[in-house]
Amino acid sequence: MQAPIRHNGSSMADPVVTVSDLLQPVFAAIGGDGSDPVVRPSDRADAQVNGALAIAKRLGQSPRQVAEAVVALAEPVLAGVCSGIEIAGPGFLNLTFTNEFLAAQLASAAAEERLGVREAPVSKRVIVDYSAPNVAKEMHVGHLRTTVIGDSLVRLLTFVGHTVIRENHIGDWGTPFGMLIEHLTDLGEDHAAASLSVGDLDGFYKQARAKFDADETFQDRARARVVMLQSGDAETLRLWHLLVALSTKHFNAVYDKLGVLLTDDDLAGESIYNGRLTEVLERLKSAGLLEQSDGADVVFPPGFTNREGEPLPLIARNSVGGFNYSTSDLACVIDRVERVRADLMLYVVGAPQAQHFAMVFKVAEMAGWLQPPTEAVHVMFGNVLGADRKILKSRSGDPLKFIELLDEAIDRAGTAIAEKNPDLPAAERAEIAEAIGIGAVKYADLSTDRIKDYVFDWDRMLAFDGNTAPYLQYAHVRICSIFRRADLQRGSIRESQPPLLLATPQERALALRLLAFDSAVWDTIDKYSPHRLCTYLFDLAQDFTGFFENCPVLKAADEATKLSRLLLCDTTARVLEAGLGLLGIAAPERM
RNA sequence: GCUCCCGUAGCUCAGGGGAUAGAGCAACGGUUUCCUAAACUGUAGACGGAGGUUCGAAUCCUUCCGGGAGCGCCA
Numbered sequence: 001m002q003a004p005i006r007h008n009g010s011s012m013a014d015p016v017v018t019v020s021d022l023l024q025p026v027f028a029a030i031g032g033d034g035s036d037p038v039v040r041p042s043d044r045a046d047a048q049v050n051g052a053l054a055i056a057k058r059l060g061q062s063p064r065q066v067a068e069a070v071v072a073l074a075e076p077v078l079a080g081v082c083s084g085i086e087i088a089g090p091g092f093l094n095l096t097f098t099n100e101f102l103a104a105q106l107a108s109a110a111a112e113e114r115l116g117v118r119e120a121p122v123s124k125r126v127i128v129d130y131s132a133p134n135v136a137k138e139m140h141v142g143h144l145r146t147t148v149i150g151d152s153l154v155r156l157l158t159f160v161g162h163t164v165i166r167e168n169h170i171g172d173w174g175t176p177f178g179m180l181i182e183h184l185t186d187l188g189e190d191h192a193a194a195s196l197s198v199g200d201l202d203g204f205y206k207q208a209r210a211k212f213d214a215d216e217t218f219q220d221r222a223r224a225r226v227v228m229l230q231s232g233d234a235e236t237l238r239l240w241h242l243l244v245a246l247s248t249k250h251f252n253a254v255y256d257k258l259g260v261l262l263t264d265d266d267l268a269g270e271s272i273y274n275g276r277l278t279e280v281l282e283r284l285k286s287a288g289l290l291e292q293s294d295g296a297d298v299v300f301p302p303g304f305t306n307r308e309g310e311p312l313p314l315i316a317r318n319s320v321g322g323f324n325y326s327t328s329d330l331a332c333v334i335d336r337v338e339r340v341r342a343d344l345m346l347y348v349v350g351a352p353q354a355q356h357f358a359m360v361f362k363v364a365e366m367a368g369w370l371q372p373p374t375e376a377v378h379v380m381f382g383n384v385l386g387a388d389r390k391i392l393k394s395r396s397g398d399p400l401k402f403i404e405l406l407d408e409a410i411d412r413a414g415t416a417i418a419e420k421n422p423d424l425p426a427a428e429r430a431e432i433a434e435a436i437g438i439g440a441v442k443y444a445d446l447s448t449d450r451i452k453d454y455v456f457d458w459d460r461m462l463a464f465d466g467n468t469a470p471y472l473q474y475a476h477v478r479i480c481s482i483f484r485r486a487d488l489q490r491g492s493i494r495e496s497q498p499p500l501l502l503a504t505p506q507e508r509a510l511a512l513r514l515l516a517f518d519s520a521v522w523d524t525i526d527k528y529s530p531h532r533l534c535t536y537l538f539d540l541a542q543d544f545t546g547f548f549e550n551c552p553v554l555k556a557a558d559e560a561t562k563l564s565r566l567l568l569c570d571t572t573a574r575v576l577e578a579g580l581g582l583l584g585i586a587a588p589e590r591m
Numbered sequence: 592g593c594u595c596c597c598g599u600a601g602c603u604c605a606g607g608g609g610a611u612a613g614a615g616c617a618a619c620g621g622u623u624u625c626c627u628a629a630a631c632u633g634u635a636g637a638c639g640g641a642g643g644u645u646c647g648a649a650u651c652c653u654u655c656c657g658g659g660a661g662c663g664c665c666a
Contacts, residue, residue, distance in 0.1 A: 038609085040609085042610095043610090043613090044610080044611090048609085048610085050608095050609055053609075053646075053647080056646085057645090057646070063646075089609085089610045090609085090610080090646070090647075091646095092609075092610065134666085173666095174665080174666065175666095176665095176666095270666085293664095294663075294664075295664085298663080303594095304594085304662085305593065305594075305662080306593085306662060306663065307592070307593070307662060308592090308593090309592080310663095312663070313663060313664090314663090315663060317664090318663090318664040319664060320664085322664085324665075324666075325665080325666050326664095328666090350660095351596065351659095351660070351661090352660055353661090353666095354594095354595060354596080354660085354661075355594075355595070355661055355662070356661090356666095358595090380596085382659085382660095383660090389658095416629085417629095419629095420627090420629055421627080421629080447604080447605095448603085448604060448605090449604085451596070451597080452596085452597065452604090453597080453659075454603085454604085455603070457603080460603070460615090460616075463615085463616080464629035464630085465615065465616075465629080465630085466603090466604095466614080466615035466616060467603090467605085467614070467615060468615090470629070471615090471629080471630095474629055474630080477627075477629090478626075478627065478630085479626095481627060482626045483626095484626095485626055486626080531604090531605080532605095534605095535604095535605060535606090535614090538605090538614080538615090539614085542614085545630065545631070546631080548626080548630080548631090549630075549631050549632090550631090552625075552626070553626060554626050555625070555626075569626095591627090
């Protein structure tokens, strides 16, 4: 058997990557430097190579001839890798891999911790800005996408070797805090703390707002309190800290239940930039960017217009001398570039903010704070809709509370489990209900293209068929079940390294899919689109069940086949678990 | 009015220059002495319209039609 093809000791288990690598010199020889072989997975072969068509076009030659020239050079290079190279259609090459090659690549991937996924060529410092709830407000369904998508991106980027810094840009500053602090003093600290720790942040906020709207003297107190807060009055800051602490306790309860990585160490609220806002203004001024407009200090980035078709400014300081979130976001860019020394900043924030961030990034570029290769990306996303195709609301019309959403998910999952698998020990059931319920919510969110709105549907996300978390988790459970039946440790199969025999179409298909984990992860990272990983995992689960139905494992015809299939099972389980893990979803051993 | 995002099967979604556009639900069939049928499997069904670029377009460009969002001192 041929040794796995590897380069520089780095992981190269993905056949598409390996073959692309091998064909690079062949295409360079025929089409010149930079000719891309364009190797892709294919429905009608193990892989297809499309690059000959592009060369033919550039050289003005017949595609067929170019393809033949490629084949002539490629055959020796791909000896042992491909059992067949066929020219098809206008000039595609259809590749069929040898079983030996696939087995060797898969053995190589299975031997690795990262299951064949390539490490990032350059390790970057990446900031992922996500979740960003508001202090003294209940987290609601509007925070679902940013939290879940951001967390998955953190896991993915970490997995391939980047240094990832999580930043939770909580809304802990601004004019509402005057009214909130005054309401706090009215209630009395102890009473307020008690009521807030029960988790009724919205009630507190609404009471404060109602008082503010109805009572002029309260308004005056609130305004005065804002000034005290901004001037750093010690007592006011103490009360403010109290509000922040009570709120973050609530955030953490949600994060805990949701199973995301965010902790108090990741808090980077708006308030931390407060001391640097005048600096932003000065630096904009010395860069010659600052202009006066209607009494405000503004910057006019090119390419933005307002309703009247006039240039649209980014307002750095308003006409009464106040700063706003544009100023704060600019200070934030400076901080991330100059203090944190980030190479890449991901802002996981909803699509409605697209123009705001485009303007902030543009101004930061103009001021020279944001320069290549440092990059800021607005990872935007659409809304979560209800059955009526409007933004998801609770029965009362308020935004759906995040914590209630999660409780309902766990509750529904628990009911389903009790029904489908009543034999499960009660102690285990609660834990599994959480894995299934939370997984379902996260997967429903991650599995559609983030840019689009999606319709929130309990029945669909908790269904055990289709592109859902439970379906993927079930595939994993079935594998665990096989090993449990056989009373075998999964690790022992791995260590004994039995030869992989890919005799059936289902085994080959499964092996090919397992080897594509690398491409799937990188494709997901390149586009910051977790749904691509979801699609891959769903395909993997389907390939696995095809294998499961057609290829008996414990009752295989002979011992060698059994061991080979056990290794396929183990590797599948590991990829499923790792893949779900990258989405922040647990893979229980039974359900 | 301007700008951005989205229109793929009855429904919910993939595919974002390559061959015959993939799934899942729902519909109508078939499969359990067998590792969890929470599964597998067969049939039927689609690129909003019109132009253009290209050897090749669901994919890129223009335009129109539909849906959503944003457009100066809130965040």
